[in-house]
Amino acid sequence: MSSFLISLVIFGFSVYLFVITMKRIKQLEDGALDARLKKEMESLIVEFNAAATRNISLLEEKIEELQKLIQKANQKIVQLDEKIERAQKPIVIEKIVEKPSSFAQEERVLSKPSSALSQESTVEKKKVSSLSRQEQLKYWIREGKTREELLAMGFFENEINLVEFLYRNEIKS
Numbered sequence: 001m002s003s004f005l006i007s008l009v010i011f012g013f014s015v016y017l018f019v020i021t022m023k024r025i026k027q028l029e030d031g032a033l034d035a036r037l038k039k040e041m042e043s044l045i046v047e048f049n050a051a052a053t054r055n056i057s058l059l060e061e062k063i064e065e066l067q068k069l070i071q072k073a074n075q076k077i078v079q080l081d082e083k084i085e086r087a088q089k090p091i092v093i094e095k096i097v098e099k100p101s102s103f104a105q106e107e108r109v110l111s112k113p114s115s116a117l118s119q120e121s122t123v124e125k126k127k128v129s130s131l132s133r134q135e136q137l138k139y140w141i142r143e144g145k146t147r148e149e150l151l152a153m154g155f156f157e158n159e160i161n162l163v164e165f166l167y168r169n170e171i172k173s
Contacts, residue, residue: 137163 131139137155141163145153150160 134159134163138167141167 133155137150137159140150140153141160147160151157
């Protein structure tokens with residue numbers, strides 16, 4: 001029986017060593033798996049960061065492009081608003097009477113006395129000042145004022161061009 005007991009003690013000791021060895025092997029494998037998992041996770045994180053950096057730089061470029069486009073769009077909107085505002089202003093078109101020939105005017109002026117001339121010029125100035133801006137311009141164009149004189153009087157180039165164009169069309173028709 002002593003050999004049986006010795007065999008049993010040896011068997012129990014071997015089982016004990018087997019269990020302890022298995023625990024150690026399992027711990028080593030878990031540690032090795034942890035190390036492999038850590039390496040894999042680190043490589044995934046590095047790839048993710050690189051992809052995120054690329055995407056962020058692309059987004060920043062697109063944001064800059066969009067800001068430039070928005071700026072251009074705002075400028076176009078302002079220009080369109082100005083054009084709409086100009087287009088909505090009413091254009092008053094009146095028939096312009098042909099001015100009498102210079103010879104007939106000179107005769108009329110020469111035939112009147114000087115007091116009548118000064119009286120006529122004051123009446124004429126009052127009459128012109130009561131007219132609208134366009135009507136005043138038409139009057140001065142009929143009277144033969146030059147472009148420089150009209151500009152000096154405060155009229156704009158575009159106003160003068162428009163009224164002269166309308167005046168020429170009136171004469172033709």
